Amino acid sequence: MSHPAADLRTSAAPSRLRRPADPVPRPVPVPRPDPVPVPRPRLRVVPTPRTPAHRVPFVVLVIVLLAGGLVGLLVLNTTMNQDAFALSTLRAQAKVLADQEQSLTASVAAAQNPATLASRAEALGMVPGVNPVFIRVPSGQVLGVPEPGRAPSPKASVRPSTQPAPVVSTRPSTRPTTQPTPRATLPPSAASP
Numbered sequence: 001m002s003h004p005a006a007d008l009r010t011s012a013a014p015s016r017l018r019r020p021a022d023p024v025p026r027p028v029p030v031p032r033p034d035p036v037p038v039p040r041p042r043l044r045v046v047p048t049p050r051t052p053a054h055r056v057p058f059v060v061l062v063i064v065l066l067a068g069g070l071v072g073l074l075v076l077n078t079t080m081n082q083d084a085f086a087l088s089t090l091r092a093q094a095k096v097l098a099d100q101e102q103s104l105t106a107s108v109a110a111a112q113n114p115a116t117l118a119s120r121a122e123a124l125g126m127v128p129g130v131n132p133v134f135i136r137v138p139s140g141q142v143l144g145v146p147e148p149g150r151a152p153s154p155k156a157s158v159r160p161s162t163q164p165a166p167v168v169s170t171r172p173s174t175r176p177t178t179q180p181t182p183r184a185t186l187p188p189s190a191a192s193p
Helices: 002-014 051-111 114-123
Strands: none
Touching: 002 051
């Protein structure tokens, strides 16, 4: 079944273009034995895989993780803001307490001043000791001679009073100003060595 136009072309071709016959014979194809028919497996329709069903748990997990992360960040941010308010309140309270501590330290230092202690002791009726006496604790021996303290004259003591100050005259007084001063006495057991 050749094409008529192809026959015309080959017949009209010059002879020099034709190939001479091959002197070598071509091998003849050997017929193959018929292959043993292999039974083909039965074909059946495979249902399409449900990919969306397998992705649903993964998508839900991702959404839950994102929502949990956002809620966690919100809780963390809220907690940090509350802590910042508490911190500023505590800092203000610490400043107030530091100021109070400083004022109390200054008042204690003023109360420990020797002049202040002496005036407070005098206000309580105490008198300065003249001769200190020491006691040896293990033996109970008293070292030194105890002498009772002498109270200063009433005019020499400086006591704060709520009464107005008396008027001092510049004229010399003719009355004697010495008054007997009370003496503190030690009990007989403390005076003996």
